Amino acid sequence: MFRVTREAIDLQGLVDFVTDPEAGAIVTFIGTTRNNNEGRKVIALDYEAYPEMAEKELARLGEEAKKRWDIRRMAIVHRIGPVRITESSVIIAVSAAHRADAFEACRFAIEEIKKSVPIWKKELFEGGEVWIGTQSGQPLPGR
Amino acid sequence: MFRVTREAIDLQGLVDFVTDPEAGAIVTFIGTTRNNNEGRKVIALDYEAYPEMAEKELARLGEEAKKRWDIRRMAIVHRIGPVRITESSVIIAVSAAHRADAFEACRFAIEEIKKSVPIWKKELFEGGEVWIGTQSGQPLPGR
Amino acid sequence: MKVKVKFFAILRERAGTGEITKEIRKGSTVAELWEALQRDYSKLAPVDMRLLYAVNQVYVKADYVLKERDEVVFVPPVSGGS
């Protein structure tokens, strides 16, 4: 399951999806909106995706993980739109016979998402907003 | 939250417990009963604990993780009694500002549980049962 | 010939639109299309970030030669995850 959604992500649903009788370990990563970033008071993160390509890239990354580690199943769901403090922007769930594979594949997935998947976040903070990763020096002033 | 319980473990409850406005990452580890082990067809794992000491050891391990990594909150719940295929025997949830700390502290916790926490599992398999870690050669015949 | 261009995130805001159809010469590369778009949309240039190029939802190099009806996206630095 490799999806982009506007809805809140259902953690238990993802874990159920990767649950497998051959698995002894499930590792999940949940990315949540933090109330601060580089000294700014964050109000929310607003995510935008190129959805068709983002889902393809997530699936490609899942295939890559299956080649590298002995894992059973993987699910990644990324939310788009505004994600408020403590809410989840992304959840990754990986099952494997043994825990080392599950940990490493899960870590790999979140690192790769941050490199190649066409999803962008705008940080809405007290006093302005900025597209993360595009800052040329100072954040843009609020509009 | 560091507990031993006879009930099924509520993943979402643990994640809610560690959710924190200062956290950007939550990592969970779920240990599940696998349908096979060393060539045996596993029916269930039956866990037993020295519960008061097990909870103290889990809490001690949580304190140790807080010293080593910059984490926000941690919860560990270990189930005892029979845990059937695909069911969870242990769930660890860790929140942190940054993902590296959450991953490393979670991995540390499960490795330490397997070393020091007074919990034991008896494997019930087709044809017998065995206390894992006490095998002197062959598994004991079924009774 | 015509290609479809989609803009996302900071480029969408700078272009003031999410999707356009653009007439280009046969044999144009994706890099040449980007140069033409910078002339059409003054706010796109100068771009102070490294862009990647995607055609029909796959990353391509700057010298990729476009075909009729290709869907082209100029990908600003991605920042998904959390």
Next chain:
Amino acid sequence: MKVKVKFFAILRERAGTGEITKEIRKGSTVAELWEALQRDYSKLAPVDMRLLYAVNQVYVKADYVLKERDEVVFVPPVSGGS
């Protein structure tokens, strides 16, 4: 003086009981208590595994000197997790 001994897992099964009270000499160590228990419960010996010792829910060394009403547990190899 008396101490409480709890048996868990394989030792509980071998002893046929989960908890006993045992009379010992003052100054006895936890290792000496274990030797005495092996005489009381023939199935406990020989123990084909490495045991740890816990007194009042804290791990201790073999030469730990017991006190009246201590709660002693002989810890077989742990195997929690999954």
